[in-house]
Amino acid sequence: MLRLGERSFGPGEFAVMAIVNRTPDSFFDGGATYADEAALAAIDQAVADGADIVDVGGVKAGYGEPVSETEELRRILDFVAAVRDRHHDLVISVDTYRSGVAKRVGEAGANLINDTWSGADPDLAAAAAEVGAGLVCSHVGGLKPRTDPHRMAYEDVVADVIRTTTTLAERAVAAGVRPDGIVIDPTHDFGKNTLxxxxxxxxVDELVATGWPVLVAMSNKDFLGETLDLPSGRRGPATLAAVTIAGWLGARVFRVHDVAAARQALDLVAVLHRAKPPAYTRRSLA
Incomplete structure (x- = not known):
């Protein structure tokens, strides 16, 4: 059972996580949800489209202008509180690698800390535990925050992902994070080349076999672009194919830009897995 905020996700249930970037330099949308009104409208639409979780980020993942902790909080803290007032049962995730930010947003209503930089701040898990938030444990191959991979090499990348993420998950439990609030993330593209x-x-099924719920964040990423020679704005169908495959292999949480498409694809996977029935079956039965 995965428990985040007021929501519980049982075996076979998929959670769709909408991306809402509070940055002016996002690689995908270029800052489309940097302003408060646009970001709140994006949240409302994501919920209407079937999002279970929204992931709010105040710092661009890759290279860019330095963003201080004070500036990161300015971008997201009041916004998290506003989203909590607006959507009482929505799971709010915050994409941050800073323990100080994690503590403040947890106090403001965030339910999940999405640490995409693999425990770069050693106090992050304790901060999540202090505010009762869940934690995403990720793999970046030892990279420092906001750096890109260069000539990364692994004897077996999946074995390295499993070793790193499960170790972080166990450390999080030791720090006081609830075991049913922990998710592991292979973190596509971070510390990895396309291959x-x-x-x-x-x-993905090998990560699932660890017993920890698996989050995949593949939406419009560079590995899809390089595989199919597509710019970021034309990777939607490839994203949907990757999400569907990961769902079939047992991933549980899916961080995406197009919530409606992902929800539809994952609902079909759930039916094919016999985890839920079809919406209706009238054809050739009446």
Missing amino acids: HSLEVTRR
Whole structure:
């Protein structure tokens, strides 16, 4: 059972996580949800489209202008509180690698800390535990925050992902994070070249076999672009294919830009897995 905020997700249930970036320099939308009104409208639409979780980020993942902790909090703290007032049962995730930010947003209503930089701040898990938030444990191959991979090499990338993420998950439990609030993330593209990310995708079931719920964040990423020679704005169908495959292999949480498409694809996977019935079956039965 995965428990985040007021929501519980049982075996076979998929959670769709909408991306809402509070940054002016996002790689995908270029700052479309940087302003408060646009970001709140995006949240409302994501919920209407079937999002279970929204992931709010105040710092661009890759290279860019330095963002201080004070500035990161300015971008997201009041916004998290506003979203909590607006959607009482929505699971709010915050994408941050800073323990100080994690503590403040947890106090403001965030339910999950999405640490995409693999415990770069050693106090992050304790901060999540202090505010009762869940934690995403990720793999970046030892990279420092906001750096890109260069000539990364692994004897077996999936084995490295499993070793790193499960170790972080166990440390989080020791720090006081609830075991049913922990998710592991192979973190496609972070600390990986395209071949690594493809290998992780085809072997998601091995991560699932660890027993920890698996989050995949593949939406419009560079490994899809390089695989199919597509710019970021044309990777939607490839994203949907990757999400569907990961769902079939047992991933549980899906961080995406197009919530409606992902929800529809994952609902079909759930039916094919016999985890839920079809909406109706009238054809050739009446």
